[in-house]
Amino acid sequence: xxxxxxxxQKEVAEFRKQCADxxxxxxxVDQVYxxxxxxxxxxxxxxxxxPEEGIRFRGYSIPECQKLLPTIEGGDQMLPEGMxxxxxxxxxxxxxxxxxxxxxxxxxxxxPPHVVQLLNDFxxxxxxxxxxxxxxxxxxxxxxxxxxxxxxxxKSEYWEYAFEDAMxxxxxxxxxxxxxxxxxxxxxxVAPIDPQKDWSGNLATMLGFDSPEFxxxxxxxxxxxxxxxxxxxSAHCTHLVGSALSDPYLCFAAGMNGLAGPLHGxxxxxxLIWLTKLVENLGQDPTTEEVKNYCVETLKTTVIPGFGxxxxxxxxxxxxxxxxxxxxxxxxxxxxxxxxxxxxxxxxVLLEQGKAKNPWPNVDAHSGVLLTHFGLKEMxxxxxLFGVSRAIGVMASLVWDRAFGLPLERPKxxxxxxxxxxxxxx
Numbered sequence: 001x002x003x004x005x006x007x008x009q010k011e012v013a014e015f016r017k018q019c020a021d022x023x024x025x026x027x028x029v030d031q032v033y034x035x036x037x038x039x040x041x042x043x044x045x046x047x048x049x050x051p052e053e054g055i056r057f058r059g060y061s062i063p064e065c066q067k068l069l070p071t072i073e074g075g076d077q078m079l080p081e082g083m084x085x086x087x088x089x090x091x092x093x094x095x096x097x098x099x100x101x102x103x104x105x106x107x108x109x110x111x112p113p114h115v116v117q118l119l120n121d122f123x124x125x126x127x128x129x130x131x132x133x134x135x136x137x138x139x140x141x142x143x144x145x146x147x148x149x150x151x152x153x154x155k156s157e158y159w160e161y162a163f164e165d166a167m168x169x170x171x172x173x174x175x176x177x178x179x180x181x182x183x184x185x186x187x188x189x190v191a192p193i194d195p196q197k198d199w200s201g202n203l204a205t206m207l208g209f210d211s212p213e214f215x216x217x218x219x220x221x222x223x224x225x226x227x228x229x230x231x232x233x234s235a236h237c238t239h240l241v242g243s244a245l246s247d248p249y250l251c252f253a254a255g256m257n258g259l260a261g262p263l264h265g266x267x268x269x270x271x272l273i274w275l276t277k278l279v280e281n282l283g284q285d286p287t288t289e290e291v292k293n294y295c296v297e298t299l300k301t302t303v304i305p306g307f308g309x310x311x312x313x314x315x316x317x318x319x320x321x322x323x324x325x326x327x328x329x330x331x332x333x334x335x336x337x338x339x340x341x342x343x344x345x346x347x348x349v350l351l352e353q354g355k356a357k358n359p360w361p362n363v364d365a366h367s368g369v370l371l372t373h374f375g376l377k378e379m380x381x382x383x384x385l386f387g388v389s390r391a392i393g394v395m396a397s398l399v400w401d402r403a404f405g406l407p408l409e410r411p412k413x414x415x416x417x418x419x420x421x422x423x424x425x426x
Contacts, residue, residue: 004089005159005403008045012404029423036231041411042239043404044230046087046397054317055228057083058090062224062317069223070098072198077219077325080392081105081199083226084170087396088163102198108171109193109202111179115139119179120188128384129260131180133253140249142168149245158245159403165248166395173388174199178206185378203388207376213329214374218385220325221367224318225386227393233258234265234387238394242401243409255394256387265383271306272368272379274298275335284334291341295349306365307346308358318363322370335369 027039047057057065069082070093081101085093093101115138122131140146145161153161178190191205200222204215230239238255242248259265282290298304323343326336343361350359371382414422 001089001163004091008400009403029419032419042230042236043406044235044239044397045090045400046393047227047229049229052314054314057227058086060086060092062321065223066321068092070095072201072219075216075219077216078223079198079200079219080222080226080389083223084392084396087227087393088399099198103195104167105171105199106193106195106197106202108168109175111172111175112139112142114141115176116179119176119183122183124184127260128180128184128381129256129265129387131184132176132384132387133256133260135176135180136169136173136249136256137253139169139172140247143247143249144168146247149247155405158405159399162248162402163399166399169248169252170199170391170395173391174203174206177384177388178203180384181207181378181381185381209374209376211374217325217329217370217374220321221370221385222389222392224321224363225367225389227390227397230397232264233261234390235394235397238398239401240409242398243406248395248398251398252391252394255390259387259390260383265386267305267362267364268367268382268386269379271364272372272382274305275338275369279335279338284338286338286341288341288345291338291345292349295342295346296353299349299353304346304350306342307350307361314358315360316362316365319361319366322363322366326366326370326373330370330373333369333373335372339366339369 025040027036031037031039045058047055048059049055053061055062060068065083065086066078069078069086071077071079079098079102082093082098085091085097085101115135118138119131119135122134144164145158148157148161175190175193182188182190186208191208193202194205197205198219200219201215203222204210204218209215228235230236234255237258238251241254242251246254262270278286278291278294282294286294295304323340326333326339330336342365346361347359368379368382371377371385
């Protein structure tokens with residue numbers, strides 16, 4: 001990083017100097033009211049979402065990442081450690097480099113005693129995402145960035161302190177997530193970190209799942225959920241709070257509070273609830289016509305969760321990645337068969353009903369089915385796993401925010417009256 005950062009800083013500084021006044025687009029009134037969709041207002045180095053192609057991590061598609069990124073010995077799923085290396089450096093790591101991250105994160109995984117106490121004191125009815133957010137916030141007592149800033153470190157050093165916090169936070173998240181799961185749904189006992197295991201393997205064991213297939217599924221799940229550009233709620237919240245020079249723990253906690261919303265990280269839970277109701281009404285092997293009619297009836301009052309995306313205009317490659325895993329490891333799972341049938345039916349129904357610009361399935365259409373198959377059926381917990389994964393992307397981005405010295409984010413807002421006056425003048 002110390003050799004990569006100065007080169008990239010120089011590149012961006014020269015680009016900004018040469019092209020500072022170049023116009024890159026226009027926007028309209030509907031976009032101002034409509035969640036700023038399509039307005040380019042952020043730079044995020046780690047990933048780019050193409051409406052037709054899907055997500056690219058540092059220029060690599062998911063299929064390319066599956067071929068290039070390291071796996072565990074004997075495994076076939078890319079390691080999240082390799083994804084972090086790619087996102088933070090822009091370079092594809094070797095197996096040895098990915099292993100060095102596994103070792104480093106295992107060495108940093110212990111939680112501060114006060115965070116353990118905090119988690120153990122939470123009532124079991126407190127939502128797992130609330131527990132995650134609070135625990136991460138409490139961990140900022142360990143922030144290198146906050147202490148360094150208080151001690152007057154140079155602005156040019158901000159990224160180094162942010163990097164140390166990012167490494168610590170990512171390392172500790174599996175332990176936090178496991179304590180939450182075991183406290184709320186099991187006996188409260190958590191297996192210790194095994195320094196010989198990778199990040200996902202340790203999380204699987206601490207959750208209480210010893211199946212090698214579950215660990216492989218988790219590697220895949222955690223790798224594909226890491227990042228999705230910088231404009232989604234969790235990534236943007238992390239970036240926005242970071243622009244105030246809040247430490248990475250506080251930034252990530254803000255992102256998790258956004259991820260907890262039903263329009264963002266809770267979407268896979270909504271899908272599983274809808275699927276369960278479909279099976280309750282139609283049985284585990286419904287006909288094509290029965291499913292089609294059920295979908296049409298659903299659309300009379302709500303949406304079909306798991307289909308459509310704010311940016312994508314084709315099937316989400318993260319969905320395809322999960323589907324390939326299911327075909328290999330669980331082809332006879334009853335819910336997977338229903339999901340497969342929906343893949344063939346729902347897009348046409350949505351197009352016929354005129355309900356979506358993109359009728360294709362997104363990542364959430366599959367993830368809940370995977371977790372349920374392996375016995376992790378507590379839906380309120382699913383977003384915690386999403387959050388553990390998303391830390392890899394948003395922390396990599398945050399380190400680069402500090403490396404580029406990005407300023408306080410402060411977009412202009414106006415009133416409806418002022419907007420009317422602006423439009424009438426043109």
